[in-house]
Amino acid sequence: MTGPLAWFARRGPVGKPRIVPELPDVESFRQVFAAHAVKRPISGVDVLDAGVLRDVTADRLSRTLPGQRFSEPRRHGKWLIAPVGSHAVILHFGMTGSLYWTGPGEQPHRHDRVIFAFPDGELRYRDMRKLQGLRLVDSPRGVDDVLADVGPDATEVSRERLRELLDGRRKQVKAALTDQSIMAGIGNLLADEILWRARIHPRTSCVHLGRDELARLDAAMGRVLRQSIKAGRVPVTKSWLTGRRDDPSGSCPRCGTLLAHDRTGGRTTTWCPHCQPDEPVQPR
DNA sequence: TTGCATGTTCCGGA
DNA sequence: GTCCGGAACATGCA
Numbered sequence: 001m002t003g004p005l006a007w008f009a010r011r012g013p014v015g016k017p018r019i020v021p022e023l024p025d026v027e028s029f030r031q032v033f034a035a036h037a038v039k040r041p042i043s044g045v046d047v048l049d050a051g052v053l054r055d056v057t058a059d060r061l062s063r064t065l066p067g068q069r070f071s072e073p074r075r076h077g078k079w080l081i082a083p084v085g086s087h088a089v090i091l092h093f094g095m096t097g098s099l100y101w102t103g104p105g106e107q108p109h110r111h112d113r114v115i116f117a118f119p120d121g122e123l124r125y126r127d128m129r130k131l132q133g134l135r136l137v138d139s140p141r142g143v144d145d146v147l148a149d150v151g152p153d154a155t156e157v158s159r160e161r162l163r164e165l166l167d168g169r170r171k172q173v174k175a176a177l178t179d180q181s182i183m184a185g186i187g188n189l190l191a192d193e194i195l196w197r198a199r200i201h202p203r204t205s206c207v208h209l210g211r212d213e214l215a216r217l218d219a220a221m222g223r224v225l226r227q228s229i230k231a232g233r234v235p236v237t238k239s240w241l242t243g244r245r246d247d248p249s250g251s252c253p254r255c256g257t258l259l260a261h262d263r264t265g266g267r268t269t270t271w272c273p274h275c276q277p278d279e280p281v282q283p284r
Numbered sequence: 285t286t287g288c289a290t291g292t293t294c295c296g297g298a
Numbered sequence: 299g300t301c302c303g304g305a306a307c308a309t310g311c312a
Contacts, residue, residue, distance in 0.1 A: 020290035052288050078291080095308080111309090129308045131291060171301065180292080188290045209302085234290085242290095265303065267290075 021093040021183030024228035029099040044117040052113040052133035077184020088139035094132035154185040159218040166206040174202035196241040201276045245270040
């Protein structure tokens with residue numbers, strides 16, 4: 001077998017899906033953080049691997065935080081911001097990060113990189129690949145600096161705003177959706193899911209999106225985000241594209257057509273050739 | 285042993 | 299200026 005499907009087939013049977021954090025996952029991390037780590041005194045910070053620290057040393061982190069209390073964390077796109085006194089801890093989870101709560105003193109997982117200890121348990125930042133990491137900045141200025149090039153959170157983008165954000169861009173619509181400087185929170189998986197629901201080919205240039213396409217895009221984005229946030233992740237079910245994309249013989253949940261796969265920018269793109277025909281359509 | 289992985293950033297070239 | 303592809307980052311897996 002040659003062509004775009006070759007690498008796909010080589011992967012063999014469907015492996016267990018790896019959870020790469022996108023907006024809904026980070027939202028669930030925020031909820032874990034808010035439920036356990038807010039307004040309680042931080043008793044200690046244990047940096048098990050300083051390789052995840054960005055612009056801060058292990059020493060400074062573990063000298064600054066103990067005795068302080070986090071206030072309510074907020075999420076912006078795939079970033080999690082946790083104010084603490086005059087500072088803020090900013091977390092990004094890259095492709096393999098997560099955040100979870102354990103009882104006090106449990107054996108660390110080997111990918112636990114930083115542990116925030118509290119009287120009744122521990123908040124743990126786990127990340128296998130260390131592609132991103134954790135910062136300590138002055139708040140709010142340092143937060144603004146880190147998020148300076150990040151667009152509005154995808155859950156807060158209205159249809160009109162979406163039109164403005166994509167207006168006049170020649171960029172492919174999938175590249176635009178996953179461009180965090182245009183709009184924050186949508187990753188490869190969500191973008192494919194949204195475009196599939198909106199019946200828009202991922203390579204469609206934004207300038208070719210008509211009023212109808214934009215309306216469908218907005219509706220699909222809202223629906224996919226709401227349902228994913230509710231589920232705490234992008235649902236991997238048979239009625240979602242996400243549930244089929246890892247299967248080389250996967251078919252469109254809507255029409256049964258064999259799904260198409262390709263790679264752009266080093267990322268896999270999955271779409272239905274029937275529901276998402278190549279470049280449309282009416283000019284705007 | 286090799287190539288791939290759902291994120292981000294940087295660089296060169298069109 | 300805009301856009302794209304490729305590489306890099308670090309690690310595990312098939």
